[in-house]
Amino acid sequence: MTERPTQIDEEQRYVAELLRSFDAPAPARLHRRVESLVADHNKGPARRDPRSVGRAWSRRPFSVLGFVGAGAAAAVVVVVVVVVALAVVLSGSSSPPLNMHQAAAPTLRAATRSAPRQSSTNNAELTAAVNGVKFPYWEDRFGWRSTGMRSDQIAGRAVTTVFYSDASGRRIGYAIIAGHPAPRINGGAVFWHSGVPYRVLTENGAAVVSWLRDGHLCVISGRGVSSATLLRLASWSDRDASAS
Amino acid sequence: MRTLDPQSLTQHVDRLYRAAWALCGSREDAEDLVQETFTRVLARPRVLSGDDELYYLMRVLRNTFLTSRRTASRRPITVATLEDVVAADPRPLGQPEQALEMQEVYATIATLPEDRRLALVAVDVLGLSYREAARALRVREATITTRLFRARKQVAHELEPAPGSPASADAPVAPQPHTPAIRREETRASGVLPGRGTP
Numbered sequence: 001m002t003e004r005p006t007q008i009d010e011e012q013r014y015v016a017e018l019l020r021s022f023d024a025p026a027p028a029r030l031h032r033r034v035e036s037l038v039a040d041h042n043k044g045p046a047r048r049d050p051r052s053v054g055r056a057w058s059r060r061p062f063s064v065l066g067f068v069g070a071g072a073a074a075a076v077v078v079v080v081v082v083v084v085a086l087a088v089v090l091s092g093s094s095s096p097p098l099n100m101h102q103a104a105a106p107t108l109r110a111a112t113r114s115a116p117r118q119s120s121t122n123n124a125e126l127t128a129a130v131n132g133v134k135f136p137y138w139e140d141r142f143g144w145r146s147t148g149m150r151s152d153q154i155a156g157r158a159v160t161t162v163f164y165s166d167a168s169g170r171r172i173g174y175a176i177i178a179g180h181p182a183p184r185i186n187g188g189a190v191f192w193h194s195g196v197p198y199r200v201l202t203e204n205g206a207a208v209v210s211w212l213r214d215g216h217l218c219v220i221s222g223r224g225v226s227s228a229t230l231l232r233l234a235s236w237s238d239r240d241a242s243a244s
Numbered sequence: 245m246r247t248l249d250p251q252s253l254t255q256h257v258d259r260l261y262r263a264a265w266a267l268c269g270s271r272e273d274a275e276d277l278v279q280e281t282f283t284r285v286l287a288r289p290r291v292l293s294g295d296d297e298l299y300y301l302m303r304v305l306r307n308t309f310l311t312s313r314r315t316a317s318r319r320p321i322t323v324a325t326l327e328d329v330v331a332a333d334p335r336p337l338g339q340p341e342q343a344l345e346m347q348e349v350y351a352t353i354a355t356l357p358e359d360r361r362l363a364l365v366a367v368d369v370l371g372l373s374y375r376e377a378a379r380a381l382r383v384r385e386a387t388i389t390t391r392l393f394r395a396r397k398q399v400a401h402e403l404e405p406a407p408g409s410p411a412s413a414d415a416p417v418a419p420q421p422h423t424p425a426i427r428r429e430e431t432r433a434s435g436v437l438p439g440r441g442t443p
Contacts, residue, residue: 008397011396011397011400012393012396012397012400014400015364015368015396015399015400016367016368016396018349019266019349019364019368019369020368020371022262022345022346022349022369023258024258024262024346025258025261026257026258026260026261026262026275026278027261027271027275029275030257030261030275030278030279031254031257033279034253034254034257034278034279034282035254037279037282037283037286038250038251038253038254038282038286041250041286042250042251192276193272193276194272194275194276195276195279
């Protein structure tokens with residue numbers, strides 16, 4: 001005679017069956033990213049079987065000549081590092097590095113040029129760009145209309161800023177800093193989305209979000225605009241537009 | 245002993261994504277966690293002791309998840325979370341009802357204590373055997389059994405309709421035992437989530 005299942009048995013089976021019934025696939029973009037990781041891995045240099053590593057080391061005979069050679073090489077490396085460091089410190093000719101205060105400053109200034117129009121080839125972008133990195137078109141999606149533009153030269157770098165306004169009159173400045181490598185920005189809180197780190201902090205009483213697009217530092221800021229709104233705008237891309 | 249074939253990893257993305265979603269309770273975080281897991285796995289050649297690589301991926305997923313949680317707890321200021329501000333993947337899942345149900349159930353799992361959550365994800369979401377789950381999580385099989393039992397019980401309890409909700413208010417005068425199995429049938433019939441409080 002079989003025993004009737006108890007409510008506890010039912011509960012256990014219910015949860016197990018419920019979870020096993022879920023078969024939602026991962027988003028296509030995640031599949032693409034993993035495939036890209038695997039492809040990059042395959043393109044890399046030939047990797048040695050890890051099991052052979054220990055054996056290879058253990059078979060290598062001790063050599064006094066090799067030991068002396070390694071020591072000489074290390075000394076050369078140390079000398080080169082010291083010389084390069086001294087050259088950098090003493091040269092004084094390079095521009096001081098751009099900091100977040102400087103990078104965010106143009107986003108709160110006035111526009112000096114007319115607003116760029118929506119791109120005729122991509123309706124998620126404006127015609128304005130920095131080294132091929134286009135400014136986004138947000139009017140239809142978020143209600144932020146491009147209202148003006150300005151160009152500045154800060155710490156030896158060209159900074160292009162596009163300004164957007166919403167129906168309530170709030171204003172956002174979106175700056176793209178030209179030049180490689182992009183300046184390093186520190187401080188604030190970092191939020192990751194789709195593999196991209198977004199740095200959030202406050203400058204001159206305004207929330208600021210910075211991140212990289214195709215190796216270019218982008219900074220977005222606006223008085224009276226929350227960091228949440230800025231993050232949402234910053235992390236939106238034309239891929240999202242085409243997917244929705 | 246065999247070396248892990250990177251090409252074979254792509255077939256596990258969907259299952260690993262669901263496991264990550266249940267661990268994090270958020271689809272965006274799940275995507276990042278899966279990507280980070282694969283990045284770690286591919287960082288150097290891996291030698292597997294068994295045939296199935298899924299348990300190995302679960303182990304790396306667990307380690308990555310725990311590391312990311314520790315890192316997150318050390319971060320300085322938190323003004324908002326991306327869950328609050330960034331829209332989820334705009335593409336809907338195949339079945340909207342199931343998507344909603346998954347969202348609710350996975351969010352419930354994400355509130356479980358870490359050890360129970362990992363056991364539930366390893367066995368019920370990823371589909372590992374108790375032995376594989378024990379190897380992946382580096383605990384004894386008996387521990388997996390206990391944690392799994394408690395995790396399922398807690399999830400079933402959390403998904404029960406709250407007393408006083410419309411479901412219970414409109415219930416017959418002599419309430420019937422509302423077992424999860426029954427609720428599951430109701431879900432299928434009406435397309436309504438268990439615990440949503442709809443009559």
